[in-house]
Amino acid sequence: xxxxxxxxxxxxxxxxxxxxxxxxxxxxxxxxxxxxxxxxxxxxxxxxxxxxxxxxxxxxxxxxxxxxxxxxxxxxxxxxxxxxxxxxxxxxxxxxxxxxxxxxxxxxxxxxxxxxxxxxxxxxxxxxxxxxxxxxxxxxxxxxxxxxxxxxxxxxxxxxxxxxxxxxxxxxxxxxxxxxxxxxxxxxxxxxxxxxxxxxxxxxxxxxxxxxxxxxxxxxxxxxxxxxxxxxxxxxxxxxxxxxxxx
Numbered sequence: 001x002x003x004x005x006x007x008x009x010x011x012x013x014x015x016x017x018x019x020x021x022x023x024x025x026x027x028x029x030x031x032x033x034x035x036x037x038x039x040x041x042x043x044x045x046x047x048x049x050x051x052x053x054x055x056x057x058x059x060x061x062x063x064x065x066x067x068x069x070x071x072x073x074x075x076x077x078x079x080x081x082x083x084x085x086x087x088x089x090x091x092x093x094x095x096x097x098x099x100x101x102x103x104x105x106x107x108x109x110x111x112x113x114x115x116x117x118x119x120x121x122x123x124x125x126x127x128x129x130x131x132x133x134x135x136x137x138x139x140x141x142x143x144x145x146x147x148x149x150x151x152x153x154x155x156x157x158x159x160x161x162x163x164x165x166x167x168x169x170x171x172x173x174x175x176x177x178x179x180x181x182x183x184x185x186x187x188x189x190x191x192x193x194x195x196x197x198x199x200x201x202x203x204x205x206x207x208x209x210x211x212x213x214x215x216x217x218x219x220x221x222x223x224x225x226x227x228x229x230x231x232x233x234x235x236x237x238x239x240x241x242x243x244x245x246x247x
Contacts, residue, residue, distance in 0.1 A: 026105065026110040026113060029099060029104055033095045033096055033099060033107065037088075044056055045060055067090075070232075074233065074237070079236075086235065093228035094224055096108045097224035108172045114164070115161070118160075118164040119161055121234075121238065125242045128242040131243070142154055167231075168227050168231050175220070179219055179220075
């Protein structure tokens with residue numbers, strides 16, 4: 001395994017036959033998380049009964065109803081087909097952010113992860129706009145309400161995936177940076193106050209015990225849920241709005 005750095009993630013392997021495409025720590029951890037989520041889904045939905053007889057099926061039905069209500073309330077019943085997509089996007093975002101708690105490199109700490117999600121959402125937005133207005137109607141929309149605003153409309157369209165990606169990445173990355181700075185500051189404070197004590201006691205980073213845990217509840221837990229929720233809310237809002245433009 002190489003020790004090179006690419007956007008903060010280590011390069012494990014490169015594929016020569018595909019132009020030297022790197023397989024980074026982000027890619028490896030993302031596939032591990034997807035494998036875990038897939039296995040969890042298979043386990044939860046295995047051997048289902050018409051009437052729930054196990055806690056496993058009760059949990060599975062609760063998760064599905066929660067995801068379905070989440071999509072229905074924000075997009076409408078006609079968008080029920082998006083329930084698996086939104087649920088998968090929320091789960092992948094949440095588990096990717098929380099994976100940092102295990103000491104692994106969080107995929108959401110790599111901007112390429114959020115950009116790939118945002119581009120996928122952008123394709124769905126464009127597809128629904130074309131479906132609602134037709135190809136000519138879609139391109140005509142860039143000239144409305146007046147032709148002069150066409151460049152601004154194009155910039156606004158391109159800014160959608162960019163803003164979604166950077167918003168998610170910025171909040172996760174800032175939390176990681178703040179926690180890193182906090183640990184360093186508390187270690188320095190411990191050294192200044194306790195450094196004069198001879199022996200091993202003086203080298204113990206006492207102030208790192210307990211204090212970061214409270215902030216970790218926000219940056220590692222609450223923020224992970226919040227950013228996954230916001231990203232999915234924006235996804236549903238943009239897609240449903242794109243589909244309604246033809247009405």
